[in-house]
Amino acid sequence: MKLLSLNLGRPKAVDYTDQAEGVTGIDKRPVDGPVRVSAPGPKGVGGSGLAGDAVCELRHHGGDDQAVYAFAREDLDDWARELGRPLADGTFGENLTTEGIDVSGARIGERWRVGSEVVLEITSGRIPCLTFQGHLGEKGWVRRFTQKGVSGAYLRVIEPGEIRAGDPIEIVHRPDHEVTVALQFRAVTVERTLLPQVLAAGDALHPETRDKARAYVEKYGGGKA
Numbered sequence: 001m002k003l004l005s006l007n008l009g010r011p012k013a014v015d016y017t018d019q020a021e022g023v024t025g026i027d028k029r030p031v032d033g034p035v036r037v038s039a040p041g042p043k044g045v046g047g048s049g050l051a052g053d054a055v056c057e058l059r060h061h062g063g064d065d066q067a068v069y070a071f072a073r074e075d076l077d078d079w080a081r082e083l084g085r086p087l088a089d090g091t092f093g094e095n096l097t098t099e100g101i102d103v104s105g106a107r108i109g110e111r112w113r114v115g116s117e118v119v120l121e122i123t124s125g126r127i128p129c130l131t132f133q134g135h136l137g138e139k140g141w142v143r144r145f146t147q148k149g150v151s152g153a154y155l156r157v158i159e160p161g162e163i164r165a166g167d168p169i170e171i172v173h174r175p176d177h178e179v180t181v182a183l184q185f186r187a188v189t190v191e192r193t194l195l196p197q198v199l200a201a202g203d204a205l206h207p208e209t210r211d212k213a214r215a216y217v218e219k220y221g222g223g224k225a
Contacts, residue, residue, distance in 0.1 A: 001169040003114055004073050005030045005097035007090030008053040016134025025054030026135045028090035030097075033164030037118045039064050039157045049157050050095055057131075064156050065123045065206050070096040071152035072103040078150075083138065093132065094152060101169060104150045104182045109204030111173035117161025119172065124206035125151030125185030151185040154206070177201055184209060196222045
C-alpha cells in the first residue's frame with residue numbers, strides 16, 4: 001500500500017464552475033514533495049490540509065473534516081475503461097492517489113499512517129458537484145458518479161508532518177464497526193434509510209453526516225421514511 005501520487009491544485013479561472021468567483025482548485029497535478037500536511041481549521045475558514053493546495057470554495061470544501069481527499073488508482077483505472085479515456089493521477093481532484101487500498105471500502109474512523117509522520121483519519125465519502133462534472137466534461141457526471149457509489153474518501157489530520165509521492169501507507173487503526181465510506185456515501189445520497197446505521201461510527205463520522213443521521217432517527221426512528 002502506498003501513496004502513488006501526491007497532487008496539488010492551483011486557483012484557476014474556468015467557465016464551468018458553479019462558484020460565484022469562477023475560480024476552482026479541482027485541477028490537481030502531481031508533485032514529488034515533500035508537502036506539509038496539517039489541520040487547516042474549521043469548515044468555512046480552513047481550506048486544504050496540504051500546503052500549496054488551493055480550495056477556492058470554502059462553503060462546501062476544505063476544513064478539518066475534509067482536509068485531504070484520497071482516491072484509489074484502481075478505481076481511476078476502472079473509470080478510465082468505462083469512459084474510454086485515460087485518467088491521470090489527480091484527475092478527480094484527489095490529493096492522494098493511492099495504490100493497493102480499497103479506499104471506498106475503508107471504514108469511517110480508520111487511520112492511515114502516510115510516510116513516517118502523518119496520520120490521517122477517514123471521515124466520509126466525497127459528494128460530487130457541478131464543478132466536478134464540468135472539470136471531467138462528462139454529461140450527467142454527478143448522477144453517474146453517485147450511482148456507481150465509489151466516492152473516494154475525505155480524511156482529517158490526526159498527526160501533522162510531511163509526505164511525498166511514493167510514501168508507504170499503513171493502516172494503523174481499523175474500527176470494529178461496519179460503517180464503510182461506501183455505506184456512508186449511499187446513506188447521504190441514494191439510500192437514506194441507511195442513515196441510522198452510520199451512527200455506529202461515532203465521533204469519527206463527518207459532523208454533517210452525523211447531524212443528518214440524528215435528524216432522520218428523530219423523525220423516523222430506525223425505520224424507513
